[in-house]
Amino acid sequence: MKWIGLIAVIFTGGLLLSAMDDFPNWGDAHSPANSSPVSQYYIEQTMTDSGVPNMVTAVLADYRGYDTMFETVVVLIAGIAIMAILRVAKQVPGGAKPTPAHEVGDQHDIIIGTTCRLLIPVLQLFALYVIAHGHHSPGGGFQGGVILGASFILAAIAKGLDPALQRLPEKRYVKLAFVGVVIYVSFGVACLILGENFLDYGVLHELLPTMSAEEARSHSMLGVEIGVAFTVSMIMFAIYANLASKGELEGGL
Amino acid sequence: MSVMGSFIISQYVLDHFNFWVAVILMMIGLYAMITKNNLIKKLIGMSIFQTAIILFYVSAGVKEGATIPILEHHAAETEQVAAGDAGAEHGSVVGADHDVSKSSEKAPAHEVHEINPDDYSNPLPHVLMLTAIVVGVATLGVALAVAQVIYKNYGTLEEDEILAKIKAAENDG
Incomplete structure (x- = not known):
């Protein structure tokens, strides 16, 4: 059985490697991907269009706003799917008996507790910096959201899942995950109301008289990134909390 | 061979x-x-x-x-510094270069000129x-x-x- 798989893998890899000569060289600035008018436009026009120096954030939140919006929705759906899968399984009788892992998590280690108490605020502050500074330096909603989610997961690992869930109960994190998507969509709807296309932030400068259209784009990107960070951080914690407790949300690892 | x-x-x-x-x-x-x-x-x-x-x-x-892919966005500040002390050794060339491009097109101060992809x-x-x-x-x-x-x-x-x-x-x- 294994050699059939090996043959299939080597055949696939051989086909891909046989096409190697047609691919552009490493670091070729004039390869089809790098010389396409789309990426040239992003590099040349991002600053004039929105005044955002980080092109990755500008492309993510402005030029490809639809894509990012639905990526956020995919993350949200994945989190809900995990909860749904594990909750349904809870009602199925029989199967493997649950392992009594509760006693292990109840031990309070003073070194781990103190380290996490010092580390978690710094981690969360850094996550907020990464989110808020996403259009001037490497960062953005996805990256900062994952760091923020990791800080909650760290709290859940160090102190046990139950104290973490007391501070961030399931109702609250699901609500906050939805709030993120609602923030994102509301920016698009606001553009629609003001008579422009969905997620065409330039028109939002009419809301604040002192703002130019470029500044409106830049600030809307920040707002959208905050929405993404809400959803991503809460879903990361939801994935951990549900997987670690087999969907029962008590005990944990 | x-x-x-x-x-x-x-x-x-x-x-x-x-x-x-x-x-x-x-x-x-x-x-x-x-x-x-x-x-x-x-x-x-x-x-x-x-x-x-x-x-x-x-x-x-x-x-x-x-x-x-992140543009240098402190260009406006370095420009002003370079213009301030024109006799500075390393800043003068950069400053002159920016002044030329600044006068040629009326662009906002925060904009970086002539981005080469x-x-x-x-x-x-x-x-x-x-x-x-x-x-x-x-x-x-x-x-x-x-x-x-x-x-x-x-x-x-x-x-x-x-x-x-x-x-x-x-x-x-």
């Missing part, structure tokens, strides 16, 4: 080493997905496959000698992979949840044992 051999190696391997790495990683992941019996090992293979695709995309956006790596693959990584984590979470349910119902994660249990259950019913 050795010249020919080194030519072939440089053309097929060294110039395309990023594709070689991606394809080899992809083969490892695909092999694990096809042949491994344990569902968690299959998921590890899927993650390796995903990493190969991410590396492939990011390496396609690399340009030789280019920097990260060859100086910045391609931002588009970075954006695509940025979202792909996060969505990959989310889908991996769903897969692990399904694996957990399977373990709960069958008491094993080995594929052949699960199949045997399903067949036994079908024969009973």
Whole structure:
């Protein structure tokens, strides 16, 4: 059985490697991907269009706003799917008996507790910096959201899942995950109301008289990134909390 | 012959080493997905496959000698500093260069002039992979949840044992 798989893998890899000569060289600035008018436009026009120096954030939140919006929705759906899968399984009788892992998590280690108490605020502050500074330096909603989610997961690992869930109960994190998507969509709807296309932030400068259209784009990107960070951080914690407790949300690892 | 051999190696391997790495990683992941019996090992293979695709995309956006796709946004400040002390050794050339371009077109002060696309790596693959990584984590979470349910119902994660249990259950019913 294994050699059939090996043959299939080597055949696939051989086909891909046989096409190697047609691919552009490493670091070729004039390869089809790098010389396409789309990426040239992003590099040349991002600053004039929105005044955002980080092109990755500008492309993510402005030029490809639809894509990012639905990526956020995919993350949200994945989190809900995990909860749904594990909750349904809870009602199925029989199967493997649950392992009594509760006693292990109840031990309070003073070194781990103190380290996490010092580390978690710094981690969360850094996550907020990464989110808020996403259009001037490497960062953005996805990256900062994952760091923020990791800080909650760290709290859940160090102190046990139950104290973490007391501070961030399931109702609250699901609500906050939805709030993120609602923030994102509301920016698009606001553009629609003001008579422009969905997620065409330039028109939002009419809301604040002192703002130019470029500044409106830049600030809307920040707002959208905050929405993404809400959803991503809460879903990361939801994935951990549900997987670690087999969907029962008590005990944990 | 050795010249020919080194030519072939440089053309097929060294110039395309990023594709070689991606394809080899992809083969490892695909092999694990096809042949491994344990569902968690299959998921590890899927993650390796995903990493190969991410590396492939990011390496396609690399340009030789280019920097990260983030523009220098303190240009206006350095410009003013350079204009302030015109006799400064290192600042004067930069300042003069900026003054010329500033007078030629009336642009906002924060704008960076004459952006050469060859100086910045391609931002588009970075954006695509940025979202792909996060969505990959989310889908991996769903897969692990399904694996957990399977373990709960069958008491094993080995594929052949699960199949045997399903067949036994079908024969009973």
